[in-house]
Amino acid sequence: MTWNDRPLGTTGLRVTPLTVGGAPLGSMPKNFGYDVSEDQGVATARAALAGPIRALDTSSAYSAGESERRIGIALRELGGLSDGYLLSTKISRDLTTGDFSGAEMRRSIAGSLERLGLEQVPLVYLHDPENTTFEAATAPGGPLDVLRELKDSGVARAIGVAGGPTDLMARYLGTGHFDVLLTHNRWTLVNRNAGPLIDLAVDRGVGVVNAAVLGGGILATGTQGSDRYAYRPAAPEVLDAVRRIEDVATRAGVPLSTLATQFSTRDPRIATTVVGVSRPERIEQGVTAVTTPVEPGVFDEIDAIAASIPTDLLPA
Template sequence: MERRDFGRLGQISALTLGGGGLGGVWGSTDRDEAVATVHAAVDAGITMLDVAPSYGDDFEAERVVGAALRARPAPDVLVTTKVQVHDVPPGGDFDGLIRRSLSGSLSRLGRSHVDLLLLHTQLLPLDGSATAAGTIHFSSYQDAVVPAFERLRAEGLIRGWGITAVGHPASTVEALTSSPRPDAAQVIVNALDLNGDMWIYPDVTPDGPALVAAAGSQGVPVLGIRVVAAGSLAGSLDRAVPADHPAAVDFARAAGFRKLAAEWGEPAAVLAHRYALSVPGVSSVVLGVKNRAELAECVAAEARGRLTPSEVSTIRALTEAR
C-alpha cells in the first residue's frame, strides 16, 4: 500500500482504518468481526487506526482496537483518538476534562500514549455568533485547549495533536494558520463536498477543498473523512434512515455520481474512495468500514490507483451541477 508523508509522525498508509464502523456507527457488526477487521487492515498494510470514545456504545471502537492489538501486537501501527471539549453550554476545567478523557482512552486501548489526539468539537464563528450545543469558542480553543494539548505532548502522553476541521470555516482556517498549528486535521473530502449531519451553519456553504488547501499551505497533514458521505456516495444506504435524514437527502443528490460510476464501470463506493485518494494534499483516507468485506473493497480501490486529473475534474463538475 502507498505510504504518504504525515508531518511530525513520519509516513502513514494511504488508507486509515476508522473506528465508526468498528463501533457500529455505520450499521451493525459484532466484536469478533470488528477485531478481525483490524487484523485484516494491518495485514493489508494499513498503519493508522483512528478511533474515538464516542464511536459506539460503551466506547466500543476503542475497546475493539485494544482487544485487537492485545491479541496481535503491532508496535509500528499508529493509533489516533479524540476528545470532546465544549463551552456551549459553558464548560469547566478543560485541562482536567482532556486528561480524564485521554486516560480512559489509554486504558481501553492498552497503551501508554496515543500518536495523535484530535479535538472532536466544532469551532464556533470567530465573533461568537451562531452558537449550538456541543461547540467551542475559538478563544477557548486557542487559550485553553491548545496549551493543554501542548503539555500532553511535552509529557509524552501524545505524539501529536490535531482538530476535526468541520467547524465554522473562518475559525477552522484560523486554527490551521495560527501558531502553534495542529499536527494534523481531519477534513471532509468527498466527491460532492457533502457534509450531511455534520454541518450546522445553514447560511455558510461548506468548502472542503478550501480547507485542504489552507492546511496544505501551512504544512498541516490532512486526513480525509466522510469520503462516501456517510454512505450517500455508495450504491445503496446500508442502514434504514428516514427520508428527510441528511444521509437520505444526500443519497438522492448523489444520483449523478452513481450514474457516472456506472458509466465508468466502477462501484460507486470504489470511485468515491479513489476520488478522495486522488485529491492533492490528502495524506490518508479514513475508512468507515465495519467488516472485512467492506475493508477488502476499499483496499482494492486503493490498489486501483489514483484517478487522472481529467477524471477528478469530471467528478468535481458534478458538485457545481447538483
C-alpha cells in the first residue's frame, strides 16, 4: 500500500492512513496492562507530532486528561500545531460522577484546551454517548448542542461522534449534525459488526475513523499474549478464530499486527485508522505496517475465518 493522505469525508480536512492513538501515552494501565512514564509519554507525543503520521487522537477522558497534558507539553516544545496536522480530542462525561450534561461538556472542552495549550482543535468528538440516553444528549442545551456551538464558534473545524454500539451510533448519524464517525473494536480481523454503520456514514458523506483494530492487544500479540478482546474475556470461538488467523499470518510471513492494521487501512471507506502508541519507535513501525506488501488472497482467507464467528460473541 502507498502512504498518501486522504480526505476526511466532506470536512475539507485531510488525514494520513494512520492516526496515532493517544490513550496509551497518557498511561492507562487498567486498559493496556502497563504504565507509561511522563518522559516516555511526552517523547511519544513529540514523535507523533513531528513524524510521518499526521494525525493524533486523544480525549479529556484518557487518564483524567493526562494524555492531553503530555501532548500539550510536546506541542509547546515544538512551537504549536503544524499546518495540516489533524489533532482530535473528545468532550466526555465526568468519569467520577457520570455527569453527561451540557455544562459538563463545556467544562470538558475548557479543560482540554487548557491542557493542550490551544484555542482551536481541528476535530472534536462527542465521546462514548452510550453512557447517557440519546434523548438527553440531543435535548436543547445538551451535549450535542454544545458540540455544535464549538463548530459554529470556530473552536472545532469539524465535529464527530465516537462510540461503541453500532445501532446507537447510527441514530446519531441520523441527526445530520456530525462530520465524522469514530467506531472502535467493531471493524477488525474478527469483528465485522460495524460494516452497515460504515456504509451509512459513507452514504451521508461522513468521514470514517476506525479505532482499536488490534482489539485491545490480542490482534497484535496473538493468543499467547492475550485472551481478551475489546478489554474483556474473549469467547472460545473468538480465540480459536484468532489462532487460525495467526496461522495465516505465519504462512504469509507477515506479522499479525500488520494484517490487523492493513485490514482497516486497505478499506476505501475508511479515511484513517487509529492505533494506540506508547513509545516513539512505534510511529515508524506503524508506517511499516501499512506499507508492507501482503500477498493477494490472504485477506480472503481471513474473511472466511471471520465469517465463522457468531456475531453475538463480539461487540455489536
